[in-house]
Amino acid sequence: IAGITQAPTSQILAAGRRMTLRCTQDMRHNAMYWYRQDLGLGLRLIHYSNTAGTTGKGEVPDGYSVSRANTDDFPLTLASAVPSQTSVYFCASSDGGGSGTDTQYFGPGTRLTVL
């Protein structure tokens, strides 16, 4: 694989169910991010990780959790899905280091519908 992969590509989920979105990168990037994208709104940061073993909350973290056990993987879990979590979810990664030039690269996205 090259770059960032996400799974599944799309999913329809019943409200109240637990769901984990998977994200794997092979670029040895230190930092990883989860965003959601909704029509008419900019990308909103859910959670991020500056390096393996650490995570932080973004702008819209409620209802979501993440873990970063190693450099490559950054799964996002919805503990009990609600319809307002219907969205397209993008995972991204970057070299990190906190510099302004640090550029984020995105995975193909997961389209999630919660009914």
Add this chain to the structure above:
Amino acid sequence: GQNIDQPTEMTATEGAIVQINCTYQTSGFNGLFWYQQHAGEAPTFLSYNVLDGLEEKGRFSSFLSRSKGYSYLLLKELQMKDSASYLCAVKDSNYQLIWGAGTKLIIKP
């Protein structure tokens, strides 16, 4: 609060030039990014500006004025494949990206 403003939609003709504007109000500034996003796909990086002035990259150029909180993306010799959304994002004082809602660019033959 932090805010990034872009036009929602623009239309241009194949072969022409189009300028997409972005204004921002953020807590701190550590650079401005432009990304391209085709429908149903991931955003892809186009350009980065941190100093005032124009950065040119082939048919695409990006301009920044930090004193005015303003940037634009200039696309020349438009092609049908340039039909996409263009996202403006600013890195704030915490080095987090704040994103605009994007400008949908429609290219007509």
